[in-house]
Amino acid sequence: MYNILKINENQRIDDVDKSDEIIEQSENIKIIKFKLFQSFNESNLMVIPFVSLQRQKVKTIERSWETNGIKRGIKVVGSAESGCPTILEMDVLLGLFRILVKNVDFKYEYNKNTNTVNLPRKINFTYQELAKELGYSIYGGSIKKKLEKSIKTLLETTIYSNFALRDVNEGEYITDFNGEESFRILKNYKSYSYSKKKKKCEKIGNSKEIKEQQSVDIDDFFFKNICNNYFNIYDYTKYVKLTKGISKKMFLLLSQWSHGYIKYLNYSTIYDYIGVDITLKQTQYYYNRIIKDSLDELKDIKFIDDYEVIISEGINFIFNINKLRISKGYDKYKSTEETIGRLQELGITFEEWTKYYRIDNEDYVKALLRYIDDKIKKGEVRDERQYTLTGLKYENYDVTKYMH
DNA sequence: TCAAAGGCGACACTGAGTGA
């Protein structure tokens, strides 16, 4: 059994309105439509550094980092043959999720009462379809072999979590690091082989039959989270345009974490989440240069409007430069220290802010403080502490206008 | 900053099948 750390029973950062088109089917059931350029990914898989950026085979990845005073870590044990997943395996996983979106005709049911969705566990696919989704203009046996190897790596990869994987149904983080309870990404792979069919003198099926016979399932933990609406919808067509591994990692991180006009991340957070170790100054210079190249690539595909590098400190990712300019007071609560300071001023205790102020809701909390400041100015708040605490706990205040 | 190495994508094919 794994141990669990209770974070917040009521926390649900996922907004139902992930996509634009929502059709009311009944009072509690809604049909939500993906846009044609969109796809989704389970939210833990958007951010945890479970892929290696090294070209050489890595057998295990062990990473730890600290957010808001809590030490977090993951251990990834790769497949015996291929080692840990690389950015290619991430691409393949996202390609499979994209095929799943197409298989359900770009729509799914959302149950308002239970906050659950009905996306399927099984992904039926063909390798040619997968290659197309990954942006390959041609298809051949070598590509098929490569993609199959990637799926097998994903099937065999095991992730152990130490306050890093979030079980959204329980509102808890999985904490055990002893390996008694492990998490896998995919399972039940079934493939279709022309060669084997030929050898057996069996009839070779058409594309429909191949797709029906070739599939892979999403494994239990991640599938349960998806069913419980813990996933992120992002622009898949932009992701596919990216060529650099670090660009892709940053794209996913920012798609998960950013909701406003600008997002600041310090270098140590970036190193932690893209999964690189900085031991020497030389390594740091090397990765800073690669990160800078990636920023240009993110700008080229129009994922970000611009960026500001604050040397030796961090990066401001600017998503909408015009809205940023007109938004009022966006420079308030830029730093974590300032945010925590204000929370303490409002009477929020250490236990409370470490519980409700996390890296994934950072933008919301900062916008919440700007919103509360305005409300206080207008004399609309009777109990500052209680008002702030409710906003933190349930994340139910509409602070969109105060995001930047 | 630059050169070497090798990984990987592009290309031109084949053969089996389906459906109009």
Added chain:
DNA sequence: TCACTCAGTGTCGCCTTTGA
């Protein structure tokens, strides 16, 4: 018969990665 989809083979050269 034609246009299309699928898996599969082998070669070539570009370009990313790596290390100095």
